[in-house]
Amino acid sequence: MTSSPVPVRSRKRPEERREEILSRAADIALEQGLERITLRAVADRLGVRPGLITHYFPAAEDLVIEAFARAAIIERERFFPADGAPVARLAHFIGYIGSGASASLARLWLNARHLSRFSEPLCAAVEEQDGLDRERLSALIADGIASGDFADVDVETACIRIFIAVDGAGSYVNSAADVEHPAHKHFLADVAEWALGLEPGRLGSAL
Amino acid sequence: MTSSPVPVRSRKRPEERREEILSRAADIALEQGLERITLRAVADRLGVRPGLITHYFPAAEDLVIEAFARAAIIERERFFPADGAPVARLAHFIGYIGSGASASLARLWLNARHLSRFSEPLCAAVEEQDGLDRERLSALIADGIASGDFADVDVETACIRIFIAVDGAGSYVNSAADVEHPAHKHFLADVAEWALGLEPGRLGSAL
DNA sequence: TGGACTATTGGTCACACATTCAATAGCATC
DNA sequence: GATGCTATTGAATGTGTGACCAATAGTCCA
Numbered sequence: 001m002t003s004s005p006v007p008v009r010s011r012k013r014p015e016e017r018r019e020e021i022l023s024r025a026a027d028i029a030l031e032q033g034l035e036r037i038t039l040r041a042v043a044d045r046l047g048v049r050p051g052l053i054t055h056y057f058p059a060a061e062d063l064v065i066e067a068f069a070r071a072a073i074i075e076r077e078r079f080f081p082a083d084g085a086p087v088a089r090l091a092h093f094i095g096y097i098g099s100g101a102s103a104s105l106a107r108l109w110l111n112a113r114h115l116s117r118f119s120e121p122l123c124a125a126v127e128e129q130d131g132l133d134r135e136r137l138s139a140l141i142a143d144g145i146a147s148g149d150f151a152d153v154d155v156e157t158a159c160i161r162i163f164i165a166v167d168g169a170g171s172y173v174n175s176a177a178d179v180e181h182p183a184h185k186h187f188l189a190d191v192a193e194w195a196l197g198l199e200p201g202r203l204g205s206a207l
Numbered sequence: 208m209t210s211s212p213v214p215v216r217s218r219k220r221p222e223e224r225r226e227e228i229l230s231r232a233a234d235i236a237l238e239q240g241l242e243r244i245t246l247r248a249v250a251d252r253l254g255v256r257p258g259l260i261t262h263y264f265p266a267a268e269d270l271v272i273e274a275f276a277r278a279a280i281i282e283r284e285r286f287f288p289a290d291g292a293p294v295a296r297l298a299h300f301i302g303y304i305g306s307g308a309s310a311s312l313a314r315l316w317l318n319a320r321h322l323s324r325f326s327e328p329l330c331a332a333v334e335e336q337d338g339l340d341r342e343r344l345s346a347l348i349a350d351g352i353a354s355g356d357f358a359d360v361d362v363e364t365a366c367i368r369i370f371i372a373v374d375g376a377g378s379y380v381n382s383a384a385d386v387e388h389p390a391h392k393h394f395l396a397d398v399a400e401w402a403l404g405l406e407p408g409r410l411g412s413a414l
Numbered sequence: 415t416g417g418a419c420t421a422t423t424g425g426t427c428a429c430a431c432a433t434t435c436a437a438t439a440g441c442a443t444c
Numbered sequence: 445g446a447t448g449c450t451a452t453t454g455a456a457t458g459t460g461t462g463a464c465c466a467a468t469a470g471t472c473c474a
Binding site for chain 1: 460461462463464465468469470471
């Protein structure tokens, strides 16, 4: 009585199929973690046989690495607005990180940073994506300095400080404990104000 | 011609054996990561059969959790000196974290924080150890405030800020990239000075 | 329309893992 | 010195993983 499990075989253009695979793998990376990207898991989501994934990614590790990069690239656009005044862009960035909306992104980075321990190529991919984030923030900082919104600080120094604060705050993303303390919630804004020579509280409204 | 693989069976008191197992598991956690704590790996290090590990830890996950706790407890003593002036103790703490000596500890925490995603009991253990660290640092801060070395800041707030900085700096422990930039190396000391109302540079000599 | 190319399948294999359990042997106690 | 308890072994089981490969069937082109 059940519908026959007819194996509907749909043949797609290699580039398209590859995109599909990467896209699903990136979804898994964000939802469940990089170590849950298995041939079977990706194949199931696509309604396809595991062997097909191997066909496109002979080494499963490469799929994981590319999926991480894709997830990082896609998520990046959510917190780096393209335009607006420097302070507003910075406030959006900080507000986004501080809100729960970036939890899956924080988990992804925690995940990847840890897994870098076991995989040299993944480590390289992490550093590459990290570099892209830094480029974005550095550009934002440079804009703010040029416009006079930020003090005339060293861009790289400010960028490094802010990202350490981002990663520090993100460390607790998997903890059930209280990240409700004001010192927690305001840390990133506090550090950003310090790093950019803003008067304390200037970014506080972003929360 | 090879020496016969005589299975030398040495029978030990349960408490002693259990300690041995935990100790080796903690070693593996620090050296190779929590996910490398397998029945076989621990058994091999002890010259014992995997079944014996199961005998003491019917659920392997419990061994991992206890091994993490043990590693965290042992390592804690290395960076929280028992006595000395508050500033000196703080400088030791910061110097230890900043030096490469704490790399395996940073890896352990990154590891555990990530794995907390998949295991509720591990998450609880992480929070427990985290709480113990915070107790230590809070006591140190309270001492410094009482002695007048630190400003009259809120202990919990200062503690939270410093630990976010610790975890943020530790995030890059598996990266091959440059953590050599001064902003990187001084971040923890900078934050500590800010959080404790110390004049900038006061802790810098610790590096 | 027929043939070539290859995306896709279905099945298999080897490996690492935790778990289970009956059999064995060390140690303490009588 | 015999006996009982249990720490320890040896082996088997089941699951999940990546990798491999011959067979199949879409799709495109001559």
